[in-house]
Amino acid sequence: MRIVIALISGLLFGLGLVVSNMINPDRVLAFLDVAGGSWDPTLAFVMGGALIPMALAWIWSRRQAYPFAGSAFPEPPRFGPDLRLVAGAAMFGAGWGLVGFCPGPALSALTLGGTPVLIFVAAMIAGMVLHLLLMLMTHRR
Template identity: 55%
Template structure:
């Protein structure tokens, strides 16, 4: 049941990205082009996402279990540190340069041609590289 809910949620997210035009790198880059032809559409998409999520969080806070009966995962207790800030800067810079972030890149694979595929392959390669480097770093740390 959890897999079905996850699949439907991902499909709804991807459909929302397609309908809103956020799978088009030019639209995202237009939002980030404050000195040129600025396109504020992304603000409305983000605002439209915050409202239903705020409601969902309020409902979830009152529930003891998820709709499929499983327990809610605990909230992560990660501090705001240099790794988080550095990763955020890298994510933002990559988004600004490519016009893609992970969700829209996956949603646009069917129509974006080589640009979306190249970005997605590079993203997957970066994830694999990060996982290997993190594993290596953990194995080198004294216990």
């Protein structure tokens, strides 16, 4: 049941990225190019549209004891903002600005975007593995 829900959610997420054209990094860069003269506001509408059902879902989740197919809802973050959060977000932002891909759209463009997308996703996964290895190394000490 959980696997079916996850698959439907993934398909719906991918559909949203295609319909909004956020699968295309050029559109994302056109949003990020705030001072460019021909600013493309689409990403703001995508974010706004996504926040509506999700805000309702959080409200609904507070009235439910359990998810439909799970044992608990996610806890609020255990700690406040810290340097790791800001440094990580800044690194992510830099990479996002370089190419126009964040993780979701990059994955969604894998089958249709050709070699550049394959290279980007491979590098992205390498970055994640690098972080994982670094965490394992620092935790061992």
